[in-house]
Amino acid sequence: MSELQLKDLYDGFRNPDTIRSLAKQIADEAKNLKMPLRIMEVCGGHTHTIMKYGLPQLLPDTISFIHGPGCPVCIMPKERIDHAIALAKMENTILLTLGDMIRVPGSKTSLAQERAAGYDIRPLYTPMDALKIAKENPDKRVVFFAIGFETTTPMTAAVIKATIEQNITNLFFHINHVLVPPAVDAIMADGKAQINAFIGPSHVSVISGAKIYQPLPDKYKTPVVVSGFEPVDVLQGILMIVRQQVQERADLEIEYTRSVTMEGNTIAQKLIDTYLQPRSHFRWRGIGDIPDSALEIRPEFAYLDAEKIFGDILPNEPIDDHKLCICGTILKGLAKPMECKVFGTACTPNTPLGSCMVSSEGACNAYYRYAGVLA
Amino acid sequence: MKVVQLSHGGGGEETNTLIHGLFYKHFSNEILIKAEDAAVLEVKNKIAFTTDSFTVSPIFFNGGDIGKLAVAGTVNDLAMMGAKPLYLSSAFMIEEGLAFSELTQIVESMAKELAKSGAKIVCGDTKVVPRGSVDKIFINTAGIGEIMKEGISVLNLHEGDLIIASRDVGRHGATVLMARENLDVTADLQSDCETLWPAVEALIDGKISISAMRDATRGGLSAVLNEWAQSSNVCLEVEEDAVQICDEVRGICEMFGFEPMDFANEGTFILAVAPEDAEAAVTILQQFDFCENASIIGRVTQKYPAKVILRSGYGSSRFLDLPKGELLPRIC
Incomplete structure (x- = not known):
């Protein structure tokens, strides 16, 4: 057997012939749709795939995409970004976070601007580097501003575990890990977005299992297909959704069977449960306060919790978005980026007013990069 | 020492x-x-x-x-x-x-x-x-x-010109990234760093009608194409499958979420030439081992002036934008 190569993981899933063939099958079967499909792809990774590969151009008009709240940078309210800035400004402190978070504007500045002003703020490629940085700087306080959905949570839990096991005393955690199901339920309960099918976030399900979406078909009678992130995956997922609707079914199905099971990664789930617990509420940008929609450090590990230890300096007043920014409306699935007055003019990836333009997983960013003003 | x-x-x-x-x-x-x-x-x-x-x-x-x-x-x-x-x-x-x-x-x-x-x-x-x-x-x-040849300029692209890439793209940026982050992903990847004059001299000697020529350094292929489109106010339509990217570069981009076309090169150049000279230019370039994969990747049109369009092999198209933000500092 030849060695597995990295390209084997994506080559076939971008095959032009397969993409054409799937697009044709969808077009054929969509003729039998009883009503137009409004599919929410919850995850920003899917939004990115859809726009990058121009999938709407290959699909009939009866199928449209509603972009969901599944970009961890986009849903972060300004007051949490202000937390990160306040932590970074503490004396003798290094603030660590992941990529795009650096550029998101808070109420006054962004971490990138603060870094330029001289504060020690570093983006990480992997959360595990937090351990290394803490060890290399024993005389400094190191705060990891952790973000992400279920996908990235186990990594944070693993870093917490290692911090305890290796007796590292200068590393603290500001937890912003959020959960997909409560946010999607909030959007469905609101009902305005008129979504009648879902492409389920799949890397979330690698960890949490596909089972977390079962309430959607049960409660709202909407098909859910957990799809991979390559264009062939997304099209296959759409074909499965079309078939469900034509056959008047509303089931939870997995397209991304090479990675996702119903149960998920139970070891990772246990790791998360050991160190983190649901927090009573978390304010999502645009959607507002959702109970049990995020995680926090368990009380027994409070000595690692930056929110508790440095609570005195953290501002907690909710801060609304720029009045021209409609990120919130977009995150609820009620508007497309092009409907925003400042899209591509006052708000661009270089000068973002809202978080959806900053993150590479944000809907506005994906529209700007791949579709310009023509989508 | x-x-x-x-x-x-x-x-x-x-x-x-x-x-x-x-x-x-x-x-x-x-x-x-x-x-x-x-x-x-x-x-x-x-x-x-x-x-x-x-x-x-x-x-x-x-x-x-x-x-x-x-x-x-x-x-x-x-x-x-x-x-x-x-x-x-x-x-x-x-x-x-x-x-x-x-x-x-x-x-x-x-x-x-x-x-x-x-x-x-x-x-x-x-x-x-x-x-x-x-x-x-x-x-x-x-x-x-x-x-040795006058008139080569970013302002000089004409509708109908064909766009040629001298080789595969993204090697230098990917190589430096790997070295910087101590990634032992692949040992085979090398920077494309190379002196291009011998190939350019051969093109000039071959009387190729060159409209514009630029090495795709910082900002990579995306930056060159966008600068040309904006400076000459033309549309560049590029066939995505014609742009060559080696497996190693593609793999690193997959892992880190970078775009190969945004990655810097140090021995890769892009040319716009008169359509009747394009095949001859490719043949000349392919004589040099650092250009042996030279190929036509697109053409100059007026479809969306000042924009670069990337056409997929399955019938969709999208804009290729200028790279934004902190790509990777100190690559050259």
């Missing part, structure tokens, strides 16, 4: 030893060894003049080093204007403590690269600064070249 000390930049005896024992030895030519305050040059035709500073970290990477880059970078900027590279200046800013063996390796590498175009280093400067003032070594080179 012998290292560079502050005294080597002091202008006295140690400086002299460094200049004579190392720089004159490897860069030797009649103009340089005169050691005047300025080099006196004789150029008959119109000249091109350029400068660039090199700060790459790490200073040694797979496929090159900061010295090779400092020569190839400036020589290539001249070549891209249709100019035969003639004379270069070379200024070294060295952090005290740099191993002499490393400095020697860098200088040898520069000499080897100069030989590929025939350009000479005719003047220079050496400063040694205290630890922490620069990272190991920074090099500035400026260059003068004699224009």
Whole structure:
């Protein structure tokens, strides 16, 4: 057997012939749709795939995409970004976070601007580097501003575990890990977005299992297909959704069977449960306060919790978005980026007013990069 | 271990030893060894003049080093204007403590690269600064070249011109990223760092009608194409499948979420040529081993002026935007 190569993981899933063939099958079967499909792809990774590969151009008009709240940078309210800035400004402190978070504007500045002003703020490629940085700087306080959905949570839990096991005393955690199901339920309960099918976030399900979406078909009678992130995956997922609707079914199905099971990664789930617990509420940008929609450090590990230890300096007043920014409306699935007055003019990836333009997983960013003003 | 000390930049005896024992030895030519305050040059035709500073970290990477880059970078900027590279200046800013063996390796590498175009280093400067003032070594080179073909310009793209890439894209950026992050993903990946003048000279000798020519350095292919589209107010339509990207670069981009077309190159250039000359240009380029994969990747149209469109192999299209944000600092 030849060695597995990295390209084997994506080559076939971008095959032009397969993409054409799937697009044709969808077009054929969509003729039998009883009503137009409004599919929410919850995850920003899917939004990115859809726009990058121009999938709407290959699909009939009866199928449209509603972009969901599944970009961890986009849903972060300004007051949490202000937390990160306040932590970074503490004396003798290094603030660590992941990529795009650096550029998101808070109420006054962004971490990138603060870094330029001289504060020690570093983006990480992997959360595990937090351990290394803490060890290399024993005389400094190191705060990891952790973000992400279920996908990235186990990594944070693993870093917490290692911090305890290796007796590292200068590393603290500001937890912003959020959960997909409560946010999607909030959007469905609101009902305005008129979504009648879902492409389920799949890397979330690698960890949490596909089972977390079962309430959607049960409660709202909407098909859910957990799809991979390559264009062939997304099209296959759409074909499965079309078939469900034509056959008047509303089931939870997995397209991304090479990675996702119903149960998920139970070891990772246990790791998360050991160190983190649901927090009573978390304010999502645009959607507002959702109970049990995020995680926090368990009380027994409070000595690692930056929110508790440095609570005195953290501002907690909710801060609304720029009045021209409609990120919130977009995150609820009620508007497309092009409907925003400042899209591509006052708000661009270089000068973002809202978080959806900053993150590479944000809907506005994906529209700007791949579709310009023509989508 | 012998290292560079502050005294080597002091202008006295140690400086002299460094200049004579190392720089004159490897860069030797009649103009340089005169050691005047300025080099006196004789150029008959119109000249091109350029400068660039090199700060790459790490200073040694797979496929090159900061010295090779400092020569190839400036020589290539001249070549891209249709100019035969003639004379270069070379200024070294060295952090005290740099191993002499490393400095020697860098200088040898520069000499080897100069030989590929025939350009000479005719003047220079050496400063040694205290630890922490620069990272190991920074090099500035400026260059003068004699224009062999006039009219090559970013303003000169015409509807109908075909776009050619001299090889696969993204190698230099991916190589430096791997070295910087200590990634042992693949041993086969090498920077494309290379002097391009021989290939350009062959195109000029072959009477290829070149409208525009640019090496795809920082910002990669995306930046070149967007700059052209905006400067000449034309639309560039590119076939995505025609742009070659090696498996290693693609793999690294998959892992880190980068776009191969945004990654820097240091020996890859893009040409816009008259349609009737495109096939001949590709044939000429393919004679050089650093251009053996040269191919036509797109054409100039008026569909969406000032925009670059990427066409997929399955019938969709999208804009190719300029890379934004912090891609990867200090790649050159």
